[in-house]
Amino acid sequence: MNTNAYLPCEAEVVERRQESPSVFTLRLRFTDPQVHAAYSFAPGQFNMLYLPLVGEVPISIVSDPEDEHMLDHTIRAVGRVTRGLAQLREGDRVGIRGPFGRGWPLAESMGRDIVLVTGGLGCAPSVSVIHYVLRRREQFGRMTIIQGVKHSDDLIWREQYEDWSARSDVHVFLAADAAGPGWPWHVGRVTGLLDQAEIHGAGGVAMLCGPEIMMRLTVDALMERGIPEADIWMSMERNMQCAVGHCGHCQMGPNFVCRNGPVFPYPEVKPLLGKEGF
């Protein structure tokens, strides 16, 4: 067993799926069955994926936390490492360190309504929450999933959203800032969906992930509808290196995003959210 947090464990690419022109999913399995059996994570945590000879990046875990067989990561190719990861095929190897960080407040949310508001690839860290809640559906209140994209062509997991939408106990609302022909959902900002979704009043827990500007606007809209700021949680992204609170690369005021986050209650990040330099 590897007890060194800096040492990646080898994993094999079991499947690769292209989700959109720039987004792909890697299904990974540790090559050492003992490591695989011992690994577990909480929704909202992330792994450091290491591409030998290229580098390492933090990526959220999107699989079902109870699926012991596979570990899924959905990745947008934006730069050196993520473009390298995009070249991997079945049978190729990567390194994994993790899981790291604080995940979503699921134990504290038992019995309460859940509102997930995500933008772009911000939906990635929320998918494991959806799996978690659906496995224990009766232990949570109303479940609302709101996802926004810049353009309708950017929506990934369309079938998955349609499946969730077909359930009577899940409410799904999708929005695109701009849409091509045949887009059946809302055109405009995600905040425009909060009325349609009948989000109002205290008692629920909101979980947000996406561009910071989108999260700031969503916080304002949720608070206008009576959700207290302490019940709004958000997943933050910062440049990371060590992932264990040592190097300071991910520092955000008094917090290290890798160790104290990436999921924070809104009041903890409020003073620095959107502030230049932080």
Ligand SMILES: Cc1cc2nc3c(=O)[nH]c(=O)nc-3n(C[C@H](O)[C@H](O)[C@H](O)COP(=O)(O)OP(=O)(O)OC[C@H]3O[C@@H](n4cnc5c(N)ncnc54)[C@H](O)[C@@H]3O)c2cc1C
């Ligand atoms: C906790 C956490 C979870 C994350 N989860 C995911 C995930 O599930 N899927 C995923 O695809 N990414 C995720 N990211 C972002 C991912 O780590 C970065 O995209 C990655 O580090 C970029 O590395 P690179 O070497 O490919 O790009 P670099 O060479 O470092 O950057 C190349 C260019 O891309 C820009 N860039 C860097 N990061 C981003 C970004 N996030 N969005 C847009 N442009 C960017 C840079 O400004 C630069 O211009 C997460 C980040 C954090 C902190």
Ligand code: FES
């Ligand atoms: S990445 Fe090193 S302190 Fe967070």
